[in-house]
Amino acid sequence: MAAATHSSKKSIVILGGSYGGMSIAHYVLKHAIPVLPEKDSYQVVLISSSSQAMCRPACPRALISDDMFPQEKLFVSIPKQFSQYSEGSFRFIHGTATAVDHENRIVSVSSATGQTEALEFHALVVATGASTPSPLLGLNRDEKFLRDAWTEFRKGLATVKSIVIAGGGPAGIETAGELGEYLNGRAGMLSSKLENPKVSITVVTAGPNILPALRPALAAKAEQYLAKVGVIVVKDTRVKSVDPPNAGADIEHLTTKAAVTLSDGKTLQTDIFIPATGMTPNTSFLAKDLLNAHNQVETNPSTLRVDKAGPRIYAIGDASSYARPAVHNLLAAVPTLGANIKRDLLLASGKMESEVGEEKVFKEDKRETQMVPIGKSKGVGAAMGWRLPSWMVWMIKGRDYWLWTTGGLWSGKQWAKEA
Ligand SMILES: Cc1cc2nc3c(=O)[nH]c(=O)nc-3n(C[C@H](O)[C@H](O)[C@H](O)COP(=O)(O)OP(=O)(O)OC[C@H]3O[C@@H](n4cnc5c(N)ncnc54)[C@H](O)[C@@H]3O)c2cc1C
Numbered sequence: 001m002a003a004a005t006h007s008s009k010k011s012i013v014i015l016g017g018s019y020g021g022m023s024i025a026h027y028v029l030k031h032a033i034p035v036l037p038e039k040d041s042y043q044v045v046l047i048s049s050s051s052q053a054m055c056r057p058a059c060p061r062a063l064i065s066d067d068m069f070p071q072e073k074l075f076v077s078i079p080k081q082f083s084q085y086s087e088g089s090f091r092f093i094h095g096t097a098t099a100v101d102h103e104n105r106i107v108s109v110s111s112a113t114g115q116t117e118a119l120e121f122h123a124l125v126v127a128t129g130a131s132t133p134s135p136l137l138g139l140n141r142d143e144k145f146l147r148d149a150w151t152e153f154r155k156g157l158a159t160v161k162s163i164v165i166a167g168g169g170p171a172g173i174e175t176a177g178e179l180g181e182y183l184n185g186r187a188g189m190l191s192s193k194l195e196n197p198k199v200s201i202t203v204v205t206a207g208p209n210i211l212p213a214l215r216p217a218l219a220a221k222a223e224q225y226l227a228k229v230g231v232i233v234v235k236d237t238r239v240k241s242v243d244p245p246n247a248g249a250d251i252e253h254l255t256t257k258a259a260v261t262l263s264d265g266k267t268l269q270t271d272i273f274i275p276a277t278g279m280t281p282n283t284s285f286l287a288k289d290l291l292n293a294h295n296q297v298e299t300n301p302s303t304l305r306v307d308k309a310g311p312r313i314y315a316i317g318d319a320s321s322y323a324r325p326a327v328h329n330l331l332a333a334v335p336t337l338g339a340n341i342k343r344d345l346l347l348a349s350g351k352m353e354s355e356v357g358e359e360k361v362f363k364e365d366k367r368e369t370q371m372v373p374i375g376k377s378k379g380v381g382a383a384m385g386w387r388l389p390s391w392m393v394w395m396i397k398g399r400d401y402w403l404w405t406t407g408g409l410w411s412g413k414q415w416a417k418e419a
């Protein structure tokens with residue numbers, strides 16, 4: 001590893017500029033650094049492969065057309081959101097973390113412009129999230145790559161006659177519902193399903209029900225809504241192979257005709273294949289012994305510290321093992337990670353245990369919570385164990401896929417108060 005550049009400041013390095021990384025960066029700048037002795041000697045360094053943050057849950061609808069959402073709200077510049085802090089307290093690096101040496105406390109970065117840099121860190125937060133097998137559903141690389149993928153995909157939509165989606169989780173189901181309504185329209189009130197849809201859309205799921213995080217009755221309701229926009233669900237069945245194998249996965253093969261072979265022996269011929277199964281945590285730059293069997297950073301679920309890695313190293317979000325990967329869990333954990341990093345920084349600056357606050361403890365709320373819009377007017381969901389009516393799922397999520405919440409998140413307003 002290259003010799004680290006010596007900064008005159010102590011760096012609090014945050015990897016990943018999305019829900020986790022942006023939130024923690026604001027939190028540390030607002031609540032931790034101002035109370036540290038010699039506060040000008042610290043700098044928050046946010047490193048992200050994408051220079052823009054985006055409302056990821058909106059992807060299933062946003063991928064159809066730029067007219068679906070105001071684009072300046074859907075994507076925001078990361079550095080702009082931090083221009084409110086004093087000069088020198090924040091630095092953004094548009095680049096990808098390629099290695100973390102947690103023993104010598106150095107992170108290597110390959111910048112978007114091609115330079116490499118090694119930075120010493122005083123504290124480190126891993127918030128690099130997870131990638132989807134389809135490049136249509138998040139910042140697998142950067143905003144340009146995501147937009148290019150959407151552009152490619154939209155070209156194919158104009159003439160498509162069949163779509164197969166692998167995966168019955170929320171990403172697959174929401175994508176099916178949006179495409180169904182957009183391409184086929186919606187059956188009238190009195191019909192239980194859309195007859196002879198213009199485009200045949202099939203979701204294949206390995207489970208006995210779609211939406212496994214919700215009770216079966218809600219999954220069944222979702223299937224009824226899908227039928228109304230011409231989507232068929234095939235359950236208890238796996239996609240065994242796809243020919244060509246990179247169909248739907250490479251940007252060059254997003255609208256390549258494919259043969260999808262299922263575990264029951266059938267083969268579906270399709271114009272478009274969308275893999276919506278499984279997420280891969282972006283953690284390959286870390287030592288293997290810091291990861292669990294799912295390649296998530298092994299994180300103390302109470303404190304958000306990565307205990308094995310050494311002092312002042314934390315992880316949050318989809319890259320971490322702390323909780324089920326979802327925005328609501330992540331946001332609930334930010335004040336815990338924030339309070340504990342503040343406490344650890346105070347102790348490292350020479351404060352006594354008796355002078356710093358109590359350690360904060362996170363506890364995941366495991367009650368049934370998930371909202372799944374099916375097209376622009378319907379949806380199923382539950383919150384804190386309570387079943388929500390379709391209109392409420394529409395009001396909270398389906399209307400704009402959470403875009404009403406991201407303004408305050410990206411700007412840091414959401415973290416103006418400490419807890
Ligand atoms: C289609 C879809 C719909 C969803 N809908 C919902 C929903 O309705 N409600 C909900 O609660 N959750 C939803 N989720 C899950 C939610 O999007 C994630 O939990 C959330 O995005 C996790 O945020 P994060 O900060 O951990 O990382 P991510 O949002 O995954 O972002 C990680 C960031 O880190 C960057 N990065 C990756 N590797 C590196 C590296 N080595 N160096 C530097 N930067 C790097 C990436 O470019 C990216 O910008 C959905 C997910 C998908 C895919």
Ligand SMILES: *[C@@H]1O[C@H](CO)[C@@H](O)[C@H](O)[C@H]1NC(C)=O
Pocket residue numbers: 049096131139140141142280281282284
């Ligand atoms: C995240 O990991 C995936 C799969 O390992 C990879 O394709 C992708 O480029 C990574 N993303 C970033 C931003 O490094």
